[in-house]
Amino acid sequence: MDNEVELKLQALLDGELPTAEANDVTSLLARDRAAAALVEELRHTRAALAGFEAEVRLPESRDFFWSKIERDIRRLERPARQPVASLPLALLRRFLVPASALAVVIGAGVVLLRPSGPSGLTPAAEIETAVADSGAFTYRDYSAGTTLVWVSYPADNEVAQDDEMGTVE
Amino acid sequence: MTVKDYSSADDRALVGASQRGDMLAFEELVARHRDRIYARAYSMMRNEEEAVDLSQEAWVKGWQRLRQFQGESGFGTWMTRIVINLCLDQLRKQKRQRTESIEALDEESGGVERQMPVVAANPTAGLERGELRQRIDRALGQLSYEHRTVLVLHEFEEMEYKEIARTMGCSIGTVMSRLFYARRKLAVLLADLKKQDSV
Numbered sequence: 001m002d003n004e005v006e007l008k009l010q011a012l013l014d015g016e017l018p019t020a021e022a023n024d025v026t027s028l029l030a031r032d033r034a035a036a037a038l039v040e041e042l043r044h045t046r047a048a049l050a051g052f053e054a055e056v057r058l059p060e061s062r063d064f065f066w067s068k069i070e071r072d073i074r075r076l077e078r079p080a081r082q083p084v085a086s087l088p089l090a091l092l093r094r095f096l097v098p099a100s101a102l103a104v105v106i107g108a109g110v111v112l113l114r115p116s117g118p119s120g121l122t123p124a125a126e127i128e129t130a131v132a133d134s135g136a137f138t139y140r141d142y143s144a145g146t147t148l149v150w151v152s153y154p155a156d157n158e159v160a161q162d163d164e165m166g167t168v169e
Numbered sequence: 170m171t172v173k174d175y176s177s178a179d180d181r182a183l184v185g186a187s188q189r190g191d192m193l194a195f196e197e198l199v200a201r202h203r204d205r206i207y208a209r210a211y212s213m214m215r216n217e218e219e220a221v222d223l224s225q226e227a228w229v230k231g232w233q234r235l236r237q238f239q240g241e242s243g244f245g246t247w248m249t250r251i252v253i254n255l256c257l258d259q260l261r262k263q264k265r266q267r268t269e270s271i272e273a274l275d276e277e278s279g280g281v282e283r284q285m286p287v288v289a290a291n292p293t294a295g296l297e298r299g300e301l302r303q304r305i306d307r308a309l310g311q312l313s314y315e316h317r318t319v320l321v322l323h324e325f326e327e328m329e330y331k332e333i334a335r336t337m338g339c340s341i342g343t344v345m346s347r348l349f350y351a352r353r354k355l356a357v358l359l360a361d362l363k364k365q366d367s368v
Contacts (some may be wrong), residue, residue, distance in 0.1 A: 073233075
């Protein structure tokens with residue numbers, strides 16, 4: 001007997017076979033002893049299980065079992081309220097770290113990218129040589145608003161006799 | 170509407186009161202249906218401790234989801250569906266954790282049962298109720314969880330094939346196949362137990 005027929009026999013027993021097929025399977029049962037024996041075995045098993053579960057009882061008293069359920073319900077309901085109370089703090093914590101990191105990046109960018117020169121964001125002082133081998137040096141102190149120019153005379157390849165120092169502004 | 174006498178109120182009134190947060194009403198519902206819920210868990214798990222824990226968990230879930238209960242089915246049936254799903258989740262977890270044996274794989278496909286001759290005589294004929302219960306209990310414990318679950322849902326929960334398929338997440342064909350092999354194996358196991366006892 002093939003498996004499809006076996007499953008149809010079972011479906012007939014369980015009342016799950018469509019009427020048209022049920023008629024065919026019923027007539028098969030009438031003429032096939034093996035099919036009839038199989039259905040009988042399935043019927044015995046089903047009958048043995050009937051009412052079996054009705055006798056199973058929870059092995060704990062009503063009060064004890066309920067006390068565990070009640071405790072779990074209360075435990076699970078309690079933490080649900082706590083996050084609501086601390087919501088502002090949680091939000092603050094959530095955004096504080098990335099905001100701080102962003103502030104550091106922006107600050108570093110401002111320091112590194114600020115323009116040089118006498119615009120208020122310049123270094124406190126600088127020294128420059130205006131023309132190579134001219135023997136002149138300029139010192140500017142922005143905080144004091146002072147510019148000093150050293151002029152060496154004679155030039156580098158000559159022996160200097162006197163240094164002249166002029167002050168501009 | 171408030172419930173004054175919990176023990177005489179019907180399930181519908183108790184569910185309504187529970188949905189409004191009345192835990193005494195819910196306690197009465199637990200008292201009424203706890204054996205049924207436990208029985209279903211025990212049939213599926215075959216372990217008393219696990220069955221108690223899972224039925225307890227089902228009641229807690231029941232309380233949490235009480236607002237979803239619209240009364241399309243009875244409250245006991247609704248609770249039974251919750252415990253069945255919890256048991257199935259647990260059984261699947263356990264199955265993933267243990268190594269599959271060749272025997273178990275063979276059983277899944279029903280290979281062994283197909284070869285077995287039909288048990289002609291009723292293996293439970295003439296048994297006293299207590300003895301019959303013991304034998305069925307032992308035989309059920311020897312089935313794989315897939316076979317046992319299909320049997321439990323069909324025979325005890327009286328679910329139709331398509332409902333079992335939906336619950337277990339498989340096809341109707343698989344349900345029919347598993348149910349057939351579960352019954353066949355149970356018949357063989359009961360016949361074996363009868364032989365052992367008569368020796």
